[in-house]
Amino acid sequence: MSIYQTQAKKTLQIEAAAITDLIERIDDDFDAACELLLGVSSRVVVIGMGKSGHIGSKIAATLASTGTPAFFVHPAEASHGDLGMITPQDAVLALSYSGETDEVLAILPIIKRQSVPLVAMTGNPQSTLAKQADVHLDISVAKEACPLNLAPTASSTATLALGDALAVAMLQAKGFNAEDFARSHPGGKLGKKLLTFTCDIMRTSDEIPMASPETTLLDTVMVMSQGGMGFVIIVDLAHQVMGVFTDGDLRRVLNKQRGGAIDLSAMCLADYMQNAATVIEETTLAAEALQLMEVRRISALPVVDANQRLVGAMNMHDLLRAGIA
Known part of the structure; x- marks a missing residue:
């Protein structure tokens, strides 16, 4: 077996374990997050920096396509005017593995001042972001797939998977069906069929x-x-x-x-x-x-x-x- 195959299999094993570990953390906090996000009258605003931002953008897209209106706001841009996109009728889903990302923490006071509900996904339940959130979801992983244990790999995979779990759970709660999905995807194969x-x-x-x-x-x-x-x-x-x-x-x-x-x-x-x-x-x-x-x-x-x-x-x-x- 080549060194490439060996490392690839090891990466997938670590990331698979990271997702499997999340199963044991699906508890009352997960219920609370779903109910909070479902309870808003407007949209779910997803924020995150770096790799968390890329994952957040995908989570927002998944939410929007499965019946939960959502969009992504870059936290650095939010400090320079984009905070106007967030209204008291919205809810915020904030992603930060450390829970201490400066750009995310910088906009928390404005979010809290508007009484906007906040769900946080972090790898540190004792972090500033976790403590400021109305609901915290733990996305911690035993280790990253990166051999240096530095590059977000297993942690970003776990975040994405938990975001999918949120979207699908809320889809089910809303009674979202194939016809509803097609209306969000009129240009796709399923949309044409339905x-x-x-x-x-x-x-x-x-x-x-x-x-x-x-x-x-x-x-x-x-x-x-x-x-x-x-x-x-x-x-x-x-x-x-x-x-x-x-x-x-x-x-x-x-x-x-x-x-x-x-x-x-x-x-x-x-x-x-x-x-x-x-x-x-x-x-x-x-x-x-x-x-x-x-x-x-x-x-x-x-x-x-x-x-x-x-x-x-x-x-x-x-x-x-x-x-x-």
Whole structure:
């Protein structure tokens, strides 16, 4: 085993132990921190310097994306005007492993003067920051993964993990669900799946490959070719879906007529269409349309309104273009 692999495994073991040790510290103080942060009417303001600042920025982002409005404020910038971002309706989550970071301590008097609730995460329960906090969470580690025991490694990992624990615990308490998450991530894959409806991606008007039962197979082939969806939807005069005729149905018709003369202009859809058509409503999530196609092993669907009138059509390519499939 190389020296790199040896050190890498040792680092991961130390950091894993640091996180495991936190489990025993999930107690009433953790409950109090969650209730304090959930109880504010505005936002959670996360502060921290150096590596704690980088971790704090990520914690703030995780809180915000899981239903707890939050943002990060750099404590050094706070002393030069950014303290105006913190209001009495907010709560502050302060990170400092030593609990004695000058830039963080410098703004504590202002925070306390505004009666802003303060949760501190430190590695020293006897530190100034820990004693000034309304709730203190202990993130101390036995040692850093750094061989010199100097660079924040295990301690920053523990801080990040406890921040995630806070976010997830509050997410659960709020009843935050996948749809809520999607609203915070509309540009992501999950957001598209949970916020895109069939009406958003279906083809409409002249793009719908549509015919009547009296349409000849010759004309049907033309409609199917122009539509490029692999099927034609058969409707009555009220635009109710009566059935479908697919390219597979066309192949089967041609195979039956193999060896003989075929006059497609003398054959009409009523004699060859599938009467039991699978349809989907326009208000259905596109992800459900995908699931329906996979279960039924079909590649296209007629889309209907609440009165079961045909309003659109979609196929697997439309779902792929929309990023659903």
